[in-house]
Amino acid sequence: MIKIRFLIIFLVMNGVILSQDWANLKKYKKQNAKLGPPKENENRIVFFGNSITESWSELYPEYFSGKDYINRGISSQTTPQMSIRFRADVIDLQPKIVVVLAGTNDIAGNTGPASIKMITDNIMSMAELAIKNKIHVILSSVLPATGYPWKPGINPVGKIIAVNNIMKTYAENHGIAYLDYYSTMVTTNKALKKEYTYDGVHPNRSGYELMSKLADQIIFDSLKLMQDYQ
16 A cells, blocks of 8 residues: 555656646545534544645544544645645634644655745645634644655755744744644654654654644643633
8 A cells, every 4th residue: 555655646746647636625525525514512623734644544543533533634745735725624624723734745846846935834824724714723843754765865854854943933923832743753863763654754553653642732732722712
């Protein structure tokens, strides 16, 4: 399954597979329509991202079971693609909280070259759009990586650190929660710790177990803060 995913990413990036639905809005269209608005007292939370978010439900499904957690990750996506589907896959679902995890595929160049400013601007725009629609935002750090299996030759270390520093400062300055996976999962040479990954980029089950604990704590704190202000 992992090899097939990398093959699809390669084919898309090299123009072999073309789609008019560039942002893949169709992926969750039926699920979104079936979901409907939140029930009374439902703490609906959307996890919004790329393959790191999407695979969370595959490799650690227990985390989402029995909770009002909705996974809206799509493999290989970059922040411009995520920005296009933000209304359909986040705002229209009317969650209390959105957990955004994005940026590494931009650094990999999945949809073309992307500067640090382009990446962070897109994430900020999603955050501001959520806030405008009264959705509490949790911005996640980009996970550590020293390379991408599907894009040999790219050294992402400096850009990952730069994006995380900018987003952490932005979150602090705007009263937004910042979920720091990076500090706990990084090695001294800025790689993703081996015990948490199967390819140096994507988490394995142990990685998701750790991420779930970190996410749960900040979600709990965010819900409590929201209740205090009601």
